[in-house]
Amino acid sequence: MVDDVRIVQEIRSVINELQQQEEGYEYLVVLSYVELMVLIYRYVSRHAFPPDMNSILQEAVMYLRQHYSADVAMADVAAHTGVSERYLRKLFAREFHLSPLGYLQRIRIDKAVELLKNTELSVKEVAYLCGYHSPQYFAHVFKQYSGIRPQEIGRGRKQE
Numbered sequence: 001m002v003d004d005v006r007i008v009q010e011i012r013s014v015i016n017e018l019q020q021q022e023e024g025y026e027y028l029v030v031l032s033y034v035e036l037m038v039l040i041y042r043y044v045s046r047h048a049f050p051p052d053m054n055s056i057l058q059e060a061v062m063y064l065r066q067h068y069s070a071d072v073a074m075a076d077v078a079a080h081t082g083v084s085e086r087y088l089r090k091l092f093a094r095e096f097h098l099s100p101l102g103y104l105q106r107i108r109i110d111k112a113v114e115l116l117k118n119t120e121l122s123v124k125e126v127a128y129l130c131g132y133h134s135p136q137y138f139a140h141v142f143k144q145y146s147g148i149r150p151q152e153i154g155r156g157r158k159q160e
Contacts, residue, residue, distance in 0.1 A: 006118060007043065010036045056081050057091045060100060068107045069131045074100055108132070109145045116153040123150045 014032045017025045063080045064072065077100050078085045092100045108130040115126045127138035127150075142150045 007039050054091055056083055057095055060088060064104050064107055069129055072104055105141060109142055116150060
């Protein structure tokens, strides 16, 4: 989500420079183009699947990435992929050394880090956007995964 925002912001920056055409704008457009290519490359790298990944696992990961902000149960993911919860757990353990819900937590924390770094949203707002019903539980999980408190990312943000 935040990758998308940064890409859109960079495109807007290029458009703005092209419209204003202030001195040296050509250089800024070229630099922005390079930055845009790097952002797109990173986005594609993060969202692409390894060629040998099981198609059921790919479908499950896509489902988790698309629904990370909602209440997701193992039964939902299993039903979406058409396999049993047990088989799904086995696939995730083999590929990621995590349960499907552990993988979901990782997605949520990664998204939270992006939001905290790149937006002015409060920790509470980020918690809710990332699928947590309790900011306190979010802070606990965040610290467990990252080793720091969410408030330590992106200084100067709203605390509520």
